Amino acid sequence: xxxxxxxxxxxxxxxxxxxxxADLAGANRLNVPSSITPIKVMCSSRLDPxxxxxxxxxxxxxxxxxxxxxxxxxxxxxxxYARRRLYLLKEVLAALGLEEDRLSLEWIxxxxxxxxxxxxxxxxxxxxxxxxNPIRKRGQT
Amino acid sequence: xxxxxxxxTEMPKALREAVQRLMETGGFEGTFTLARTPGGGVDYFLSTxxxxxxxxxxxxxxxxxxxxxxxxxxxxxxAMRGKVLVITRPCELRGFVEIVKRLQGCLDNLVFxxxxxxxxxxxxxxxxxxxxxxxxxxWAYPDGRPVQGLRPACQGCTEFIPYTADLVVAPSANGHWAxxxxxxxxxxxxxxxxxxxxxxxMDPKALEAMAVARKAGRxxxxxxxxxxxGLSDLVKVFGRCIxxxxxxxACPICYCTLCTFESSRxxxxxxxxxxxxxxxxxxxxxxxxxxxxxxxxxHMAVSCVACGCCQDVCPVGIPVSLLFKKVxxxxxxxxxxxxGRDVKEALPIxxxxxxxxxxxxx
Numbered sequence: 001x002x003x004x005x006x007x008x009x010x011x012x013x014x015x016x017x018x019x020x021x022a023d024l025a026g027a028n029r030l031n032v033p034s035s036i037t038p039i040k041v042m043c044s045s046r047l048d049p050x051x052x053x054x055x056x057x058x059x060x061x062x063x064x065x066x067x068x069x070x071x072x073x074x075x076x077x078x079x080x081y082a083r084r085r086l087y088l089l090k091e092v093l094a095a096l097g098l099e100e101d102r103l104s105l106e107w108i109x110x111x112x113x114x115x116x117x118x119x120x121x122x123x124x125x126x127x128x129x130x131x132x133n134p135i136r137k138r139g140q141t
Numbered sequence: 142x143x144x145x146x147x148x149x150t151e152m153p154k155a156l157r158e159a160v161q162r163l164m165e166t167g168g169f170e171g172t173f174t175l176a177r178t179p180g181g182g183v184d185y186f187l188s189t190x191x192x193x194x195x196x197x198x199x200x201x202x203x204x205x206x207x208x209x210x211x212x213x214x215x216x217x218x219x220a221m222r223g224k225v226l227v228i229t230r231p232c233e234l235r236g237f238v239e240i241v242k243r244l245q246g247c248l249d250n251l252v253f254x255x256x257x258x259x260x261x262x263x264x265x266x267x268x269x270x271x272x273x274x275x276x277x278x279x280w281a282y283p284d285g286r287p288v289q290g291l292r293p294a295c296q297g298c299t300e301f302i303p304y305t306a307d308l309v310v311a312p313s314a315n316g317h318w319a320x321x322x323x324x325x326x327x328x329x330x331x332x333x334x335x336x337x338x339x340x341x342x343m344d345p346k347a348l349e350a351m352a353v354a355r356k357a358g359r360x361x362x363x364x365x366x367x368x369x370x371g372l373s374d375l376v377k378v379f380g381r382c383i384x385x386x387x388x389x390x391a392c393p394i395c396y397c398t399l400c401t402f403e404s405s406r407x408x409x410x411x412x413x414x415x416x417x418x419x420x421x422x423x424x425x426x427x428x429x430x431x432x433x434x435x436x437x438x439x440h441m442a443v444s445c446v447a448c449g450c451c452q453d454v455c456p457v458g459i460p461v462s463l464l465f466k467k468v469x470x471x472x473x474x475x476x477x478x479x480x481g482r483d484v485k486e487a488l489p490i491x492x493x494x495x496x497x498x499x500x501x502x503x
Contacts, residue, residue: 049436050402050436050439051368053439059417059420060282060422070495077493081493083493083497083501084492084493087498088439088490089439091471092471093435094471096371096375096468096473097371097372097375098371134372135372135421137420
C-alpha cells in the first residue's frame, strides 16, 4: 500500500466515566491517537449490538466500547449487561469467521485519564497491526 | 415418571385416535393442532369438539407457521381461557417457552403434547400437492433411516426430544408407538384416557438410532453453503438477500412489532451514503442486508431453536436457518444455554454474574 494506513476507530464512551476519562486525558495533554472518534452514550448498556455492527459494516476499522468498572455503573448494573451483550456479539462474529478483535470492551473510570490514553493507544496499535477493515473497497455490501 | 400407553403401530391414525380420547376424557375446552383447511391444505386451528370443527391432523409433517409464534399472538393479552391441548413439535414448544421468558406469551392453561420428532417437510413440497403415501413412509423414521426431502434444519436437528411437554408421542419397541408422560399432569391424562391400554415406554434404541442419523445429518447440512468463513463468504451468501425480512416475520423469537431493522434509522439516505461511497466504492441496494442478518443474530441467536421456518419462507433460497443454527449453537454453548429447556432458566442476556467474562472487559 502506497500511503500509510490511517485507521478509523469508533469509540462508544459512557457519559459517566469513560467520556470524562477521555476528557481528563485531554486536559492533562496526554497523547491520544487521533484515529478515535468518540461518541458519548449514557451507558455502555445503551449500545444495541446493532450499533457496533453498523460501525464495523460501514467501514470502521475498530470499535472501542468503554464503560464504568464493574460495580461502579451509574445505573447499578448496566455495564454487566453490556459485557454479556458484547461477549455474545463477539461469539457471533467469531462463528461467522469475522474479525472479533476489531471490537474491544474496556473499563475506564472518570479519574483514569492516563488509562484512557493507554487503552486508546494500545487499541490503535492493535488495529494498525490488523490492517484496514476488509469491508473497505467492497461495493457488495 | 408415570407409565406410558401403547397406541399401536398405525401412525398417524393411532395418534388421531389418541388425541380424540384425550379430548374426551381430559376436560379440555379445545385443542390447538394442525388440521385440514377447507381448501385441502393444512394449518393450525384452535378447535372444539363441537360440530364444525375441522378434520384434525395432529403432527402432520409440515410447519405452515411456527406454533410458538401463533401461541404468542393468542396469549399475549393473558392466559388462554379454559384448558387447551396444544399439539406441537419440540422446536415449536421450545420457541414458545423462549417467548414466554420474554413476557410475550403465557403458558397457563396449556397442556402440551409433543413428539420424538421426525422433522417436517418444506412448505414448497406441501403446496406442490401432498401425496398421502408420503405420510405413511414418514412415520417409519424411528428406524433411524433418514427421511428424504425434510427441511435442512430438520435433517440436522439433534434436539428432537421435547423438554417440557406434558405428553410425548414416542417410538416404542417393535414398531409400536407409545404415549408417554412428561409431567404429573400428563400421567393423569394418560391414566384417564387409556385405563386398559398395554403399558409401553420410549425405546432407547430408537432414540439412539435417530441421534446417530441426525448427527451425521447435521455435519452434512452445515458443511455446504452454511460453512461461512469470513466476510467474502458472508457477502456471497447474504448478497442475494432482497431485504423482504420474511425470515424475521416467520421467526418464533423475533417479536418486536417495531423492528429496529425496519425503522427509519436503517434507511440509507443519500447524504449518509456519500461517506459510504468514499469508503467502499459502491453500495449495493438494498443496503444493510448483511447488517440485518448479523444484527438479527445478535438479537436472537441465543434463543434460536433452529426450527427452520426462516429458510422455508426465503424467496431467494438463502440457507438462513443453517447459518442461524450454526451461530446459535456457538453462542448457546458459550452460555451453556439450551433455549426452551426450562421456563425458569433466565435468558443469558437478561442476567449476569458480577465476576465473569474477564477476557471481554478488563
